[in-house]
Amino acid sequence: MSIDLSALPSQVNDGYAPATCPFGFSAEKAAENFDPFGTEYQLNPGEALKWARENAPIFFDEKLGYWVITRYEDVQEVFRDNVTYSPSNALEKITPLTQEAQEILKAHDFSLNRTLVNEDEPQHTARRRALGGAFDTKELAHHDVMVRKLVRERIEQFQGSGTVDLVGALLYDVPLTVAFHFLGVPEHDMELLHKYSVAHTVSTWGRPSDEEQAEIASSVGKFWQLAGDILEELRETPEAEGWMPFSIRMQKEMPEVVTDSYLHSMMMAGIVAAHETTAHSGANAVKLILETPGLWQKLGKHPELIPNAIEECLRLSGGVAAWRRITTTDTELSGVKLPKGSKLLMVSAAANRDPEVFPDPDVIDLYRDNSAQHLTFGYGSHQCLGKNLARLELQVILQELTTRFPDLTLADQEFTFVANTSFRGPNALQVEWDPAKVQTPPAEFPEMVFNGPSRELRTRKLMVKNVDDSVPGIRRLVLESAESEESADTADGNPLPSWHPGAHIEVEAGGVNRHYSLCGDDPQTWEIAVALEHNGRGGSRWIHENLVEGSTLNVRGPRNNFRADADATHLILVAGGVGITPMLAMADDAKKRGISYELHYCGKNRSTLAYLDRIERDHGPNTELHISDEGTRLNIEQFQKRHAEGVQLLACGPDRLTSSLLEQLPQWPEGSIRHETFTALNALDSSNNEEFTVEINSTGEALTVAANTTLLETLESSGHDVYADCREGLCGTCEVGVLSGDIDHRDHVLSEREKETGAKILTCVSRAKGCSKLVLNI
Incomplete structure (x- = not known):
């Protein structure tokens, strides 16, 4: 065009x-x-x-x-706001039907209507609450035995052959059979349902020719009739196990919510949704892992890392590439005006490679701190209900394959796909191995991991390469990968993942976890500087007293909540003490990109200033020192009238410095000042807390958060898995969406603009204002 x-x-x-x-x-x-x-x-x-x-x-x-x-x-944002951006067109035919195809569907009484994926509020939430309980992780855990039995039966049929199409022999068959079991649907002809599912995909998201549409419509119509026949069959045994019998029982209790039309539509959509995307994701994952040198063997030796690999594969090559929405009103998204009725194709596969969110986006990093934040399962109240059933299946499949076939490789082949906008996976995946090298799988595997890998699984082991104590009270550490030689060429070996200026890592330091900003310019290593805090809680003291060259550390990250705007044209960087580390990284980056910048470095005396030699060498003309003992303290008034379009001020240091900047520069526009402090201040002070309630939007569950506990603790004790690391409002991992309610923000992560929107909360420290109610988008 x-x-x-x-x-x-x-x-x-x-x-x-x-x-x-x-x-x-x-x-x-x-x-x-x-x-x-x-x-x-x-x-x-x-x-x-x-x-x-x-x-x-x-x-x-x-x-x-x-x-x-x-x-x-x-x-x-489009996923989050399902009122402005309606999902009602999610199942609309992206290629208009021919008159002949319409007549064929009409002859089959085809009337696929609303399902969970294309329903507007408030009907969507009401139905999701009524029917979503079966997808809770505690309800899914017992499926492990059934899935493993199926996988082993299929593998035993071909493990002696030395070559097989994994899609045909395993990766399609198992998810479809699991779907039957989960739905409570009698097993039907696999080949026939495969044909129907492909026809449904092409009809809804593909570009069939006029000649193809008649045959496709016939298959879709027959699929609709089959779904109706199965539904009627299940009505005769309503007490049977499975999600569809459960839904039939719920219809008697809530007939206005769970209607006949809805059950019929969900029967057809459920058969497709419960297996098609999982089959695609499994094939994509095996293909991607085999294309990454050494990774297949590493996972076979360390199956505990399989959940990490799955999240990265879902991010990089998930079975869902895009979803659709339509605007219900005139709106604006990132400066682009969208009139009412605009159709949107949100390509999550592209978003999942956004380097602003996922540094080194094209690389599999087994310890990526935010890998489970990919958008392959969607986001918010329309997030895929079956995401954890899919994770369970993928874990079992990869556990069994990687441990049995250590020398598995891709055969020479040309990959083909069912051409469509939204769902992708190879039609075949031919692999090869030596039957003589097939191994017996271990008697036990690690427990199933739902909602993404835990903080323990996201912990990488680093070794201290260098220690520098040349500045009194500040210990500079250079860290490198501690991976063994046998895995040095795998995805999580050297070089360490790249990071954006302002990023920090979390270090386990003698029983406590501490956060330190990254600096340095060697891609093979990470560098931090740790100031000794005599009156602190022990983390810095442990680092100063215990670490030597060759010591190992458990580290998570990097993560970044402190970024300069990508379109900033001039940076004013203000550092106090060891707060120089993120500022130095930003200065390095600005110089590299040719952006104008100035660096203001504050300290009591020169002997306490870390990196001074390098700063004078690399940034001398752009640097101004403010040293108390020399009478050159920082004069904040000089910045009062310097705000302009493209100018951003960033500061890191003691709270007295960052607070002074905010207090004395109130005229600077919103978002033009960003800061990071060393402490969590009074975020954890519960003396003035009040009890409040939260409602889980997807289930309607109401929880009471006592005055002496946090929202995070309340969610965890109620069985909700929430990423959480620092628990002090500093790292941002425990963020969840908020649909309504007034928030008392106590974190040091969200910008003022983000806080004003009220769309998210850091559950470890922030609360409702007073005793009001929050509705959480989880």
């Missing part, structure tokens, strides 16, 4: 300007050539849309008639 802005409605044009590269790249031309049904997109949709993510993150595809959204923040 050619984006002729003058030809589009004026409300579409406003806020959108295609980028042009001086070396000849044109986002307009790239958008014209975008083809969601083409080979490049089918093979790797995230990589195929890299140009858009970097140059035109929201663009209009005239051929498709959709706005295509590619950045993480934008895709997440």
Whole structure:
């Protein structure tokens, strides 16, 4: 297509300007050539849309008639706000039906209507609450035995052959059989249902030709009739096990919520949803792991790391590439005006490779701190109900395959896909191995992991390469991977993952966890500086007293809640004491990118200033020292009138420094000042707390948060898995969405703008204001 802005409605044009590269790249031309049904997109949709993510993150595809959204923040926002961005078109035919196809579907009484994926509020939440209990992790755990039995039976049929198509022999068959068991549906002809599922996918998200539409419509119509027949069969045994019999029982209690039409639609959609995406994700994961040198063997030796690998595979190559929404009102998303009725294709596969959220986005990092924050399962109240059943199946499949077939490799083959916008996985996956090297799997495997790997599984072991005590009271540590030689070439060996300036790591330091900003410019190592706090809680003292070269540390991260704006044109960097570490990293980055900057470094005397030699060497002309003993204290008034478009002030240091900056610069625009402090201040002080209540939107569950406990502790004690590391409002891992209620924000992570929106809360420290009620989007 050619984006002729003058030809589009004026409300579409406003806020959108295609980028042009001086070396000849044109986002307009790239958008014209975008083809969601083409080979490049089918093979790797995230990589195929890299140009858009970097140059035109929201663009209009005239051929498709959709706005295509590619950045993480934008895709997440659309998922979060399911009122402005309705899911009602999620199952709409992306290619209009021919008259003949319409007549065929009509002859089969086809009337697929609302399901959980395409239903608006308030009906969606009401039905999800009524029917979602079966998907709780405590209800899923017992499926482990059944899934493992199925996987082993299938493997034993081909393990002596030396070659097999894993899709046909295992990866499609097992998820479909598990789907039957979970749904409580009698097993039917696998080949027939495979044909029907492919037809449904192509009919809904594909681009079938006029000639193909008749045959596809016939299969979809028969699928609809089969779903109805199965439903009637199940009504005769309503006390049977499974989700559909449960739903039938719920209809008697809530007939206005669980209707006949809804049950019929969910029967058909459920058969597809419960197996198709899991089968695709399994094939994609095996393919990706085998393409990563040494990773297959590492997982075979360390099956406890399989949950980590699964999250990275779901992020990089999940079975779901995109979802759709439609605007219910005129709105604006990241500066792009979207009129009411705009159709949106949110490409989660592209968002999952956003380097602003996932550094080194194209690399499998087994210890990536936020890997489970991928959008493959969606986000918010429409997040996939079956995500943890899929995780269970994928864990069992990879456990059995990696331990049995240590020398498994991909055979030479050309991969083909069912061309469509949203669901992807190879039609076949031919693999090879030596039957003589097949091993017996261990008697026991690690326990199933739901909701992503725990903090223990996300912990990497690093070795202290160098210790520098040249500045009194400050210990500089250079850390490198402590991986053994046998795994040095795997995805989690050297070099360590890259990080953005402002990032920090969490270090286990003598029984406590402490956070230290990264600095340094060696990609093979990470560097931190630790100031000795004599009156602290022991972490810095342990590091100063115990660590020597060759010591090992348990580390999590990196994570980043302290970033300069990507479009900033001038940075004012203010550091106090050891707060120089993130500021130095930002100065290095600004110099590298050619952005103007100035570095203000505050301290009592020169002998206490870390990195002074390097700062004078690399940033001398841009640096101003403010040393108390020399009478050159920082004068904050100099910054009062320096705010302008593109100017950002960032500060890190003692609270007295960052608080003074905020107090004395009230005229600076919102978001133009960002700061990071050394302490959590009074975030954990419970003396003025009041009891409040929260409601879990997806289930309707009401929880009371006592005055002497945190929201995080209350959620955990009620069986909700929430990422949580620092528990002091410093790291951001325990964030959950909020749909309504007034929040008392006590963290040091969210920006003022984020706090004002009231859309998220850090559960470890923040609370409801007074005794009001919060509705959580989980």
